[in-house]
Amino acid sequence: MDKLPWLGASVKRKEDDRLLRGSGRFLDDVEETLALHLAIGRCPYPHARIRRIDAARALELSGVETVLIGEQVVARTEPITVLRPFPGSAPTVFHGMAHGVARYEGEPVVAVAAVDRYVAEDALELIDVDYEPLPHVITVEDALRPGAPQLHATVPGNVVVESTVRAGEPDKRLADAAVTVDGTFRINRVSGAPIETRGVIARWAEDTSTLELWASTQTPHLLRAQLAHCLRMDETDVRVIAPDVGGAFGLKIGVYPEDIIAALLAIDTRRPVKWIEDRTEFFRGAAHAREAVHALTIGADRDGALLVLRDRYLIDLGAYHGPLGPPLLTSIMLAGPYRLHDAEIHRRVVLTNKVPMGAYRGYGQAESNYVREVLVDRLARRLGQDPADFRRRNLLRPDELPFKNVSGATYDSGDYARGLERALSRVGYETFRTRQKAWRQQGRHVGVGMSCYVEFTGYPSSAFLGRTGARFGAYESVTLRMDRAGRAALSTGVSTFGQGTETTFAQMAASLLGLDPVDVAIHRGDSQGTPYSVGGFASRTMIAGAGAIEKAAGQIRDKMLRIAGHILDVDPAALEATAGMIRRRDDPSVQVSIQRVSEAAFLGHPLPPGEDPGLEATAYFDPPSSAFGYGTVVAQVEVDARSGEFALQRYILVHDCGTQVNPMIVEGQVQGAVAQGIAAALFEELVYDRETGQLVNGTMVDYFMPTAADLPAFELDHLETPSPVTPFGIKGVGEGGTIAAAAAITNAVCDALAPFGVDLDRLPVTAESIWRALAGARAKG
Amino acid sequence: MPVVELTVNERAVRVDVPGQWTLIQLLRDGLGLLGTKEGCGEGSCGACTVLVDGRLTRACLALAVRADGARVTTIEGVGTDAALHPIQDAFVRHGAIQCGFCTPGLVITTKALLDEHPWPTDHDIREFLSGNFCRCAGYNLILNAVRDAAGVVTEKR
CATH class of the missing domain: 3.30.365.10 (Aldehyde oxidase/xanthine dehydrogenase, molybdopterin binding domain)
Known part of the structure; x- marks a missing residue:
């Protein structure tokens, strides 16, 4: 051809x-005549024993068809399977509804099907649930303390899995390194927050004795497989249909408790059952993402050659394994685009009384990029080197590819330094450094930060996924x-x-x-x-x-x-x-x-x-290999060193996603991902109160998603290195824009405030966090 | 049950409206106009934005009975079967649509902007659009589309 x-x-x-x-026909636009409407009663506590449920008064309410409680759900269904568990994970038994104990605020405890949503919600008010609040844990550190409340009998110490990836001789390299730096970083809990919430319509098709489920999902076939398993049905007796889906971002992968609840009620009532998630439920029911704590060390020789990386990190899973599982790519992509042969990565997946974690655009890769790239800047500073020079020295060259990284991933192709140089020239890096000195003398604190990434896209064969315990193919x-x-x-x-x-x-x-x-x-x-x-x-x-x-x-x-x-x-x-x-x-x-x-x-x-x-x-x-995209972000900020307020003045991304099928769509994917990357870096955080275990900001008013007034114009540039290992040289592009944002902006702020010796180590980066870091740096003197 | 008489997309209609209904329920459940989307039900996201007597209105917060006598414009009233409105056309050309759930609200908001400010400044555009969340497209492509549409629509006057 x-x-x-x-x-x-x-x-x-x-x-x-x-x-x-x-x-467009979205879930709520699917008309089902004679549908019942579902309302779900959710646990108001982070951790509670459910002693008794009395639904008698609700059942007397006119218009109520039936009530479903956890005892019935647990008796009639299998727990939700995990599509891509961390190898060696202990199971967290997660049913469509809590029975006995509920483990996060928002966990379904009871459901009502009624003629309309108003009646169903009114009926919930009439159901008497006798809760006995139990001690809870909200942070991973608290969850690991001796004597901490235990979430699951199957998970002693709240650690679902603990494992180590080791390559080369990390201990020896650490001892040899002329310079090492370390840091502890906290990554915020965020939500993909699509504008369409989740939703489901379940219908028992009497004529074919099959279950039909309309769902707002990005994985109709995987949802069908998981749902059929939960319901103890044959997969072929379940049909899943996704209409137009109003945004997904990883959050709409796999089966959710509400799918199971709606299906059971449709089977019981022989009527269509419809549930549209409201926004309050969304923040307490749909997957949260990203939250982790990393203690990272990296070391280099005196000339600035990166020698070693050691990370000990904790993933905050929430109360259960969600349908997908925690991110494996954090470990796999921790080494980034650098020439690194020696590393030790120790990870623990830890339970807390919060909403189960799920995927979010750039799953795992945004996390590891943030901690590595921020620490790389500190290492460069310690060595007295320019952060661009340090990266130039350590980025893999095209002639070194394919390259197997310390975690076993094989980077296929690209010119990483070219991406960096292109982004630096766009900002006018050398000139900037000169002007920055002049600005500093005028009391203006302008900084440039950079962040380089290499991105895992696609999966390297079904056999690879199978070997690592995944329940789906590539x-x-x-x-x-x-x-x-x-x-x-x-x-x-x-x-x-x-x-x-x-x-x-x-x-x-x-x-x-x-x-x-x-x-x-x-x-x-x-x-x-x-x-x-x-x-x-x-x-x-x-x-x-x-x-x-x-x-x-x-x-x-x-x-x-x-x-x-x-x-x-x-x-x-x-x-x-x-x-x-x-x-x-x-x-x-x-x-x-x-x-x-x-x-x-x-x-x-x-x-x-x-x-x-x-x-x-x-x-x-079945793709034989993954294809690795890459890129560099350069961000420029100006910071007010008194208040910590800052402006993101420029945001440059040079990326390479191989052959572009449709450049306009690629542009849109990158623009959107960059916006979500910046959003998680600067604005968004799901905050839990440690004392009460409650989600503090679970509304769109309190969860600060950026608007058109909040983001600068992005300067995008596309390189195109066709992958040698995929059809037509295509690499994935949907997620890359999220990956490098947090580190680039953090590095820019720290660069602006370099005279104060400010280090930032948590997300989001806000005026307050900068002000606190400045105050801390001043106190140190 | 109260009866509400109003004009929707230039068509006079009479609808029986339960007292608790919001305007979006009147449009979707009462009239079958499914183009208006509900993203939050709390007036935050802007997906349900419609024009009521020319003013931007959150259909998820407005009570249906208050719309008696009003002129309402929804996404179904923008453009014709034969041709997209210049605003919609600009959205296509600039790649400003992805999942499309927020799009009807954004198109309506842009229409209100250009009705009110035929020569909008960038500040006007950002200010007007700041009530509509988009989670896919990252705003810049939408802003480009709106700037472009402003030129086209204004020239036509």
Whole structure:
């Protein structure tokens, strides 16, 4: 195949027209006649024994259909499975509803199905739950103290798993290092906070004896597998359908308790049961993310060659394993883009009485980038080196790739230093350093900070995932079918949640079939009628999906060429599919339309002897390797050294995601991820009160998501190094923008305040945290 | 049950409205206009923004019975079947839409902005849009679309 005509084109998105007109169909727009509405009573305490539930008065309320309590749920279901557990994890038995003990504020304890949500909510008020509050733990440090309250009998000491990754001779290197620095960093608990909350409609289909579940999910097939397991049903007796999904960001992966509750009530009542999460529930029920504490040490020789890294970190899992599990990529990507052979990484996953942790865009990678890049700056300062020079010296060179890092990940391709230089030149780094001195003399504190990353995208094969205990594969799949009009229909189990898959998949299929993307219809997100699919997460869909489309479209194209060859009486090998036609390569006037070829396949004639009717193919593709994106952020800030207030003046990201299928969509993915990266770095934090165990700021008013007035314009630059290990050289791009934000901004603030010797070690970076750090530095003298 | 008479997207309608209903329920459950989205139900996110007598209104907080006699514009009233409104077209061209859940509210807000400020400054734009959360697109692409739409819409006057 020659160059693919639609690969690399900024085709307008197929999704946009319906979304702009308000015709997108999200979960709450799915009409179900005679639906019951679900309201869920949630534990108001961080940790409590449920002694008794009396629902008699609720059941008497007019309009109430039924009440479900934890005892019934536990008796009738299996605990939620973990899709990607940390190897060696102890189980945390997590059911669709608490029974006996509830372990976080917001855990479902009772549910009511009624004629409308008002009646259901009123009924909750009439249910008497007798709670005995139990001692709770809110921080990982408290959870590890001797005598701390224990969350699960299966998890002694509240440590779900403790393990160490070791490479080379870290102890020896630490002893050898001329300079070492260490720091303890606290990473904030945040939420992906999509604008559409979660939601579910469950329906028992009497005619087929199957369960149908509409859900706002990014993984319809994985949700089906987990839900069927929980309900002790065969997977094929469950159908999951994702309509348009209003943002997901990792938070909508897998099964949630509410899916199980709605399904049980639909089975019991034989009526559709609908639940739309309200925003108060959202902050207490949907996965939280990122929270961790790292104690990191790095060392270098006198010349500034990075020698060793040692990290001891704690992941704050919350009260249970959520459906996905804690981030493994923190450890895998801790070494970053540097030439490092010796490391020791010790991690513990710790329980607290908080909402279970889940994935969030850049899962694990934003965390490890923050701690490493901030400490790299301190090391450079200690060595008396410019942080850019230190990085220049230690970044892996293109000729050193592929490179296996200390945790076993193999970086495939890229020019890391080029990304750094491009970003530095954009800010005018050398000039800046001169001007910075002058500004300092005027009492202005302007700083530049940088942060380099390499990013794990996609998964390196299903076999790899299997070896590490994952309950899903690395593949993606499509079914492609030509219709009589010569248009293609592409079916994928991936749902649509903003990532533009409908457009990019259509571009790939159109390119390979000789069509226009307009002529490729996308059917997505329905477990029935789509081949087994893993779903949209881990920046993997485009990589794996492109491989599946290439295979399926190749089969169809070959068959179209055979049929066309028969019609034209030409050797199929002399033909090509392009612009809606099958034609001779050397004489385009000899041609037949794809429409006519498709019609022949549909009618069954004229076909070559022995050729079956139809033009349809299903293909799976399992990527053999991950592809590693990379980039550098340079941020510029000005800080008021009296108050700690600061302005983010410039934000530059140079990144490389390999071949771009649709540059406009890539731009959007990066813009959005950068905004979320900055949001978590500067604004957002889910705060729990240590004494009461309550979430303090669980509303959109109190959880400070940035608005259009709060963010600067981002300066983006794209490099393009096709991956040698993926179809078409594609690397993932959905998450990278989040990764480097927190470190770049932290480093910029510390650079601005270098004369005061300020170190920052917690997120978010706020005027208050800077002011406190300044006060601390002044007190030290 | 109270009866509310109002004009929605230039069409006169009469709706039976339970007293506790909000305007978004009137639109969605009463009239089947599903384009207006509810993201928080507490007036924070802006996804449910509609125009009531030309003023930006959070449909999740406004009581339905208060809309008696009002002229309401929802996303279904922007653009035509044949053609997108220039604001919508600018959103497409600038890649300002991702999941699309916040988009109807943003388009309505932009319409109000341009109705009120035909030549908006950047400050006007940011100020107007600061009541609408978007979680996917990161605002800059939306701001570009709005700046572009302002030029197009203003020129047409």
